[in-house]
Amino acid sequence: MTDFKSLARLAASEMRGVFDETPLQRNAHLSNLYGAEIYLKREDLTPVRSYKLRGAFNAMRKVLADDAEVGNFVCASAGNHAQGVAYMCQHFGVHGTIFMPVTTPQQKIDKTEKFGADNVTIRLIGDYFDETLSAAQAYCEEVKGYFLSPFDDEDVIEGQASVAAEIEAQLGMVPDQIIMPVGGGGLSSGVKSYFGNACTYTLVEPQGGACLKAALEAGQPVRLAQVDNFADGAAVALIGAKTFARLRDIDPSQVLAINENRLCVTMMDFLNIEGIVLEPAGALALDALKDVADDIRGKTVVCVTSGGNFDFARFAEVKERARRSSGLKKYFILRMPQRPGALKEFLQILGPEDDIARFEYLKKSARNFGSVLIGVETARAENFERIQNELTQAGFDYRDITNDEVLSEFLI
Known part of the structure; x- marks a missing residue:
């Protein structure tokens, strides 16, 4: 779509009077890990720490050019x-x-x-x-007034496509593969419309907001009955009609739904290894590398880190989710015999790499047993196999509730 490419390039050029282009950075850690040339398009480094001001700028620029009295x-x-x-x-x-x-x-x-x-x-x-x-x-x-849609607007889509125009200019070529998040589809439809079939795409949604995958399966946008807002920058119930029109020929196998807990592992890794703070939606493309590792070896890949608006009040939640997803933390409801020495027997099961993170009696009315909520952290996930085997051998009755969403919501 030559005309669309020209419009996206013009939008990118006009933006330079407002903010600098975001960097395209080769990431040595990821490149070595996956045996590919992996670049990060750092949209988390715009003045508002996301790519969203691109679409807003382009739409407002064009509206005001037609009617300065808006x-x-x-x-x-x-x-x-x-x-x-x-x-x-x-x-x-x-x-x-x-x-x-x-x-x-x-x-x-x-x-x-x-x-x-x-x-x-x-x-x-x-x-x-x-x-x-x-x-x-x-x-x-x-x-x-003039309603500015976050994604379902042709001028907004055109503005988001400036990301692709910058990638092409900075890389000096079209990458083999682009990995980017999908919410309402403004960014992904703009980038895909710019590059067309010149590269391969991996589009990434949060598992609790997979509206593109649902639309592809139905052949049209469909509203999700429920949305998990953890990855709020991409958790959208209904993909845009205009954006879906540009994405409807995407092969469903190119669309990945990422578990929100696993996403937290990537957020923590990038904070600890690279010193990069990403919001959940901004980490989606990076997390997806785990799923396409075999396909990208030897290729030039661009991952769009779409946003860095992370509220550090959520840090404890992200760390908790990450440790649970990595298998380093588990929660059990344990039936503890109400007799002297029972607690000591339990504690002796724990090894030097294990630690109690939570211990709370849930019920004290039972005559012979008390229900205990216990959280255990360990240095290596394989330690839990030994812990659970020894609990069974010692005759402790327990239930692993780590992945029980209902109980976790109330108890953890």
Whole structure:
């Protein structure tokens, strides 16, 4: 699509008056690990720490070129899109009204206010995003404003395609493979429309928000009944109609759904090894390398790290999820005999690499036994095989609830 490529290149050129291109960095650690030339397109290093300001800039630039009197840009977002719109409202000197759910963390509200300054008004409406979106669209119609979709807008898609234009210019060639996250599809549809069939794509969704895979299976966008918002930058219930039109010929085998707990392992690895802070959605492409390792050997691969807006108040949760996913931490409900020496017998089962992270009596009314919630951390995952074998041999009745989502929600 030559015309689309020209428009994306123009958008990238126009952006240089607002912010620098994001770096394309060869990552030695990943390249050595996977036997490939792996580059990271660092969208987590834009002024708002995500690629979302690209689409906002391009859409607003084109709208204002057609009608300089647009009085109000309206959007609904709980995160990166809100910050991108706010940043561009201040840049263009226009007013924006940003609707956010009442449940939006204060940190995100504060950052949006900082980027928009006096040019934005934030309205907190609705407990769930669908309620927020409906309120924003109704308000936009009422004030005759311009609604800025986070992804389902041709000008937004064109703006996100500037990522591809920069990759091509920085690499000096088209990469063999591009791995990138999918939420509503703005980034992925823009990049795919730019490169066409010149490279291979791996599109990555969070397991709790796999709306592209659902759409490909149904042949049309379908709304997911439930969404896990942990990877909130990509957890979307319904892929865009315009974005899906550009992605509908993707082979379903090229779309991966990543477990959110496993994603936390990658987030922790990159923080500890590379010193790179990524939000959950921003780590999706990197985590997917584990699943395509055999396919990328010897190839030039670009992974798009799409965002770095990580709230460190969530750090404990990410670390917890990562250790559970790596098999280094488990939770058990243990029936402890109510007799002297029983606890000591249990403690003797633990080895020098094992540690108790949680110990809580759940029920004290039983005459002969008490139920105990116990969390155990260890240095190596294989230690748990020995621990569980020795628990059985010692006659302890226990249940592993590490991956029981219902019990974990209430007890852990």
